[in-house]
Amino acid sequence: MKRLQLQRWSSTVLSPxxxxxxxxxxxxxxSSLRHQSTVAAVQESTPELKYRLNNAxxxxxxxxxxxxxxxxxLDSAKLASLHARLYLPSxxxxxxxxxxxxxxxxxxxxxxxxxxxxxxxxxxLTYYTSEHLLCTYPRLPLSVVFAAMYAYVGPKTLAAMSxxxxxxxxxxxxxxxxxxxxxxxxxxxxxxxxxxxxxxxxRKNWRKTVTSKVVYDDEFGDPIKGSSNSxxxxxxxxxxxxxxxxxxxxxxxxxGRPAAKLFFEQHFLSRSLNISQLFNFSQPxxxxxxxxxxxxxxxPVAKIISETGRLSxxxxxxxxxxxxxxxxxxxAGASLLEARERAALAAxxxxxxxxPLNVRVPSSMEEEGASPWNxxxxxxxxxxx
Amino acid sequence: MATSLxxxxxxxxxxxxxxxxxxxSLSLGTRRYQSSYRRTKQRLRVKPDASFGxxxxxxxxxxxxxxxSAPSVYHTPNKFLPSNDARKAMRTQxxxxxxxxxxxxxxxxxxxxxxxLNPSDIxxxxxxxxxxxxxxxxxxxAKRFECSPLFIAxxxxxxxxKKQIQKQVLEAVQSRWGPKRRMAREDRQLRRxxxxxxx
Numbered sequence: 001m002k003r004l005q006l007q008r009w010s011s012t013v014l015s016p017x018x019x020x021x022x023x024x025x026x027x028x029x030x031s032s033l034r035h036q037s038t039v040a041a042v043q044e045s046t047p048e049l050k051y052r053l054n055n056a057x058x059x060x061x062x063x064x065x066x067x068x069x070x071x072x073x074l075d076s077a078k079l080a081s082l083h084a085r086l087y088l089p090s091x092x093x094x095x096x097x098x099x100x101x102x103x104x105x106x107x108x109x110x111x112x113x114x115x116x117x118x119x120x121x122x123x124x125l126t127y128y129t130s131e132h133l134l135c136t137y138p139r140l141p142l143s144v145v146f147a148a149m150y151a152y153v154g155p156k157t158l159a160a161m162s163x164x165x166x167x168x169x170x171x172x173x174x175x176x177x178x179x180x181x182x183x184x185x186x187x188x189x190x191x192x193x194x195x196x197x198x199x200x201x202x203r204k205n206w207r208k209t210v211t212s213k214v215v216y217d218d219e220f221g222d223p224i225k226g227s228s229n230s231x232x233x234x235x236x237x238x239x240x241x242x243x244x245x246x247x248x249x250x251x252x253x254x255x256g257r258p259a260a261k262l263f264f265e266q267h268f269l270s271r272s273l274n275i276s277q278l279f280n281f282s283q284p285x286x287x288x289x290x291x292x293x294x295x296x297x298x299x300p301v302a303k304i305i306s307e308t309g310r311l312s313x314x315x316x317x318x319x320x321x322x323x324x325x326x327x328x329x330x331x332a333g334a335s336l337l338e339a340r341e342r343a344a345l346a347a348x349x350x351x352x353x354x355x356p357l358n359v360r361v362p363s364s365m366e367e368e369g370a371s372p373w374n375x376x377x378x379x380x381x382x383x384x385x
Numbered sequence: 386m387a388t389s390l391x392x393x394x395x396x397x398x399x400x401x402x403x404x405x406x407x408x409x410s411l412s413l414g415t416r417r418y419q420s421s422y423r424r425t426k427q428r429l430r431v432k433p434d435a436s437f438g439x440x441x442x443x444x445x446x447x448x449x450x451x452x453x454s455a456p457s458v459y460h461t462p463n464k465f466l467p468s469n470d471a472r473k474a475m476r477t478q479x480x481x482x483x484x485x486x487x488x489x490x491x492x493x494x495x496x497x498x499x500x501x502l503n504p505s506d507i508x509x510x511x512x513x514x515x516x517x518x519x520x521x522x523x524x525x526x527a528k529r530f531e532c533s534p535l536f537i538a539x540x541x542x543x544x545x546x547k548k549q550i551q552k553q554v555l556e557a558v559q560s561r562w563g564p565k566r567r568m569a570r571e572d573r574q575l576r577r578x579x580x581x582x583x584x
């Protein structure tokens with residue numbers, strides 16, 4: 001099979017504007033330091049033979065670096081195939097894609113690890129997800145919003161996506177490793193990961209309300225952890241999640257906002273999530289009564305729509321909850337109590353899962369030629385009992 | 386002797402796939418007589434349903450015959466739609482096949498609330514319950530003051546000693562349970578918790 005001229009191909013892709021060094025790496029580097037771009041080096045090594053000779057000694061020469069040098073990205077088949085597989089915008093160079101796969105625990109130099117890209121990507125992901133959730137389901141309780149956020153862009157989801165994309169883990173990070181592997185320092189076996197929460201458990205016990213989570217906690221409703229000591233190592237899940245976030249940030253920087261939004265819609269929003277399964281009610285009938293009182297509806301009354309086998313071992317009751325003449329919800333159960341609870345639950349979910357027609361999100365105003373903005377639906381919010 | 390030589394016909398006729406392919410056209414099973422044709426037509430004659438639509442209807446129309454299933458929670462009830470939603474005006478009252486006022490209630494109809502207790506009565510309820518908790522239980526107080534036990538629970542609380550006694554009684558009862566009853570009780574609680582998750 002004929003060898004692909006990856007180096008030449010990527011150098012055409014790398015326009016001067018898209019180079020990382022122009023935007024992120026402004027201070028001058030002497031020739032002995034690592035460079036973030038290899039465009040100059042590519043132009044020097046024109047003869048094929050010279051290039052191959054250099055290539056043979058490269059791996060041993062790279063041992064001095066904590067992560068693969070930038071020019072190695074052009075030789076990696078893994079990186080090129082990942083770029084093609086994800087259908088990434090052509091303005092995103094392979095060098096930056098390689099940088100998104102270097103965790104801070106592998107390379108502590110902020111110019112070469114993905115920490116800054118991940119910060120940007122995380123903000124973008126949570127912004128796009130939260131605006132989608134709040135505009136599509138404006139009445140969702142906040143605890144459900146937290147759970148949905150975690151399901152869309154939580155670390156577990158991002159790690160699963162990275163696995164689905166075919167990103168492999170490097171056993172040990174180093175300069176000689178193929179840059180197509182995710183480089184991070186592994187946690188030594190036997191390390192207790194949640195040691196911190198045990199210490200602070202007593203102090204944080206009083207903070208349990210959803211309101212306090214809004215104020216003090218992160219976008220998933222979890223307590224914010226202090227900066228983890230990355231010299232010890234990070235779990236594979238966290239490293240994978242960071243690399244996915246960094247990729248989002250890199251797309252935003254190189255290809256712009258529309259491409260980042262498209263990437264988000266294609267890879268994150270397209271995952272199916274049944275929001276109706278995220279609810280957990282303890283007193284649905286009581287909550288429904290309060291809701292109807294708040295909204296000035298008639299008091300909800302449970303009525304039997306149909307039943308079978310009342311005196312048998314397996315009866316089935318179908319109970320509807322009516323407010324006046326209108327049916328609010330319907331549920332089936334093996335006892336009247338169960339059917340009534342399920343009906344009240346269906347009615348509450350019907351309230352909470354209301355979705356307006358023609359949903360638009362605020363970031364859609366960034367598109368060119370967007371129609372004037374209509375305010376999103378806002379109402380009194382969840383039932384507090 | 387003659388009867389033993391007769392080959393049983395049934396397996397070959399009812400299982401034609403056992404026969405070689407050339408005998409398909411010859412086998413009796415594939416032939417169709419008038420009697421079997423009539424039977425086939427009879428099977429197809431289904432009682433006409435309202436949802437089938439009458440054949441006299443002119444023009445294109447939609448036949449909507451959904452299977453019996455629980456309604457989707459994503460289908461917001463008409464009452465819960467905000468007033469500016471276009472669907473509120475578009476939806477007509479679908480004929481559910483029943484009148485809500487005629488359906489039987491799940492619970493007995495609550496007695497009309499009297500709101501007859503004044504603060505002095507509530508003070509007395511609290512005093513009685515604290516003075517003799519064994520005598521004045523929630524239900525007895527409710528009967529005496531003609532209100533619901535829930536109201537008694539709302540206005541006062543049992544004393545700490547009474548709660549302790551009740552806890553000991555419960556422990557004594559539970560200590561006599563065997564593994565079967567204990568597991569059945571736990572399963573019931575788990576099922577109850579699953580209602581809230583709609584499982």
